[in-house]
Amino acid sequence: MPAQRQWVSQSVAIIEADFNRSADTHLIPLDLAGFAGIDVYFKDESSHPTGSLKHRLARSLFLYALCNGKLRQGAPVIEASSGSTAVSEAYFARLLGLPFIAVMPATTSQAKIAQITFYGGQCHLVDDPKAIYSESARLAREQGGYFMDQFTFAERATDWRANNNIAESIFQQMSRERYPIPTWIVASPGTGGTLATIGRYVRYQRHDSQVLAVDPEHSVFYQNYLTGDAQLTLARGSGIEGIGRPQVEASFVPQVLDAMLKVPDAWSLAAMHYLAQRLGRRVGASSGTNLLGVLLAAEQMHAAGQQGSIVTLLCDSGERYASTYYDDAWLAAQGYDLPALIVQIAATAEQGAALPAPVVEHFSRAGAQG
Template sequence: MSDSWRERALAALSAERIARHPTPLRRYPLPLDWPVSLYVKDETTQPTGSLKHPFARDLIADAIEAGKVGATTRLIEASSGNMAVASAYFALLLGLPFTAVVPHTTGAAKLARIEKYGGTPHRVDPPLAVYERAAELASETGGHYLDHLGTIADSVDARLADRDHGLAPAILAGLPEGTPPEWIVVGVGSGACSRAVGGYLRRHGYPTKVAVVDPEHSAYFPGWATGCADYATGMPTRIEGIGRPRMEPAFDPAVVDLVIPVPDAASVAAMRHLAATAGLRAGPSTGAAFWGSCHLLHRMRQYGTRGSVVMVAADAADAYTGTYYDDAWTMAKGWDLATPAAALSRFPRTGAWPDQG
């Protein structure tokens, strides 16, 4: 591999990071007399529309530094979602070919997001074969399989000592009160975000706690609650972006203080409520984070705890206009959105919140 290309590529990735303004930290409108506040860290404003953007950049930088990627190496990832889109963006920036190995059922809207940045979708069947096929493609083409589910933990851990790099320090620097929040709420898919945020807070001695929201059929809540590191449900989740049928390697339960199970209908209702009340059109995983944040705010008020909650808005609504924002599509799923929607509407008026059981 040419040292000059390596240096140019790493410099380009570093320049891209430095050039980015911090994503907004917006205060959500709650009653002024409440002793608690809610902030939304809006990662939907990342160039590729999701919090996966910086994770993909770091993962590719690590592969270049390790000598696994050169000037003509094809980058390959097994993903049809935000990680694929972000990886395609950085491959285009570096002039590298990119292939996203996706399930054969992947819709046109998702494929278009990958192709927008010059990526090539490669369909496979059955859906779970994407990982094996991505590894095969890398071997057949001399490419590099990014394998974010298997490698992102090391990438995150390598940067935890950097006080200026990552989501957690950006949140802490942006709070107007000048004091750390009581809670930071994130979704969990690969486990990278909770690992990065929780790991940073622990390493640097902040008292802030980390809450993870988890959809139905996901392994994270039961695995965390039982202490079973290899817990698996074997069932796909219906909330895109979060939840997995198994505990992924990057998920670190030691840096997570609470996992909040969120009903699927509540995630969707909360996503729509957030758009209506704050003008933030985000995806369903952000709805789950909003629902979980309301639960924590209610609990703080119950126990007389003052302070703030920060929730992370994970991705923009662009990929979901024909699904989670479409009434006919959600009705076909059998979701009752009216009940959680009523709870969300009632919360700022009365402070009442559904019993979590």
């Protein structure tokens, strides 16, 4: 067997052995007293070895690149990432003995940068969030490496039909609950790959579950869903790390979504703090974004007289954001005043009060499907 082919075979075996040592992530119930007969679950992706949902993506991307002949022994791997994907890819690069370079916005939290370097990765910071793609491609060319390009390959690197993807895992774990087929599955797009996997899987399995994507304030995905315009751009990046993009990514597949909601960042952060209080531990801001989608879905079900279940994702741990989203001085400096918003979110979750207008005014079921 040629040396390169033998190295690929050994590398795949290393990644598969790492997967075999890993348990699945927990499905955590969250009682919403305001919505009797509606059961809510958070799939805790923060329990992966690298602490986030992106561990699944990184594993799939490395296997995809290896089996497509893109990685070479000793050659660097470069990724454009706002943090969590880079942390996970640094982990897998270290498993294979490959150099890893993360190209990230300069605003990425120091905690994430520290985690990347912990796994042996290098951090290449850029001022313009939209420049991470071109800069990654340049580094790959100049250093003879490979640009992993999560935003292009996320939707195709994962086998959406099965192979223990996140959607299959959700339905297996729900099988003994009183409402085993979720009425709604809620997630927020970073690359869009997870939503693509879930949307395709429910169609392939012929489940009745609907898929709701929740987009943060500074992101183009919601508008792309409404208009189908793939050329949309924003001048700034998302204020919620890990989700939302300033341009439409190839892995975002609006046709597999049943609805979308766009929410202001302040409400995502307030929902994050409320969820952390309920769970007794810090969670990331994207989990707060997801909670707002859950509350809207619960409102819709309640108004229709439906009972059933809703599943969403707890994307990462809030410990990564101790110096930002959980720091009162940082929040004040950014102009966020959250206590009153937290009270309103609690009223919806615990008493069934209507969600405030700023949360629900950008909601659509039509999108690119219509």
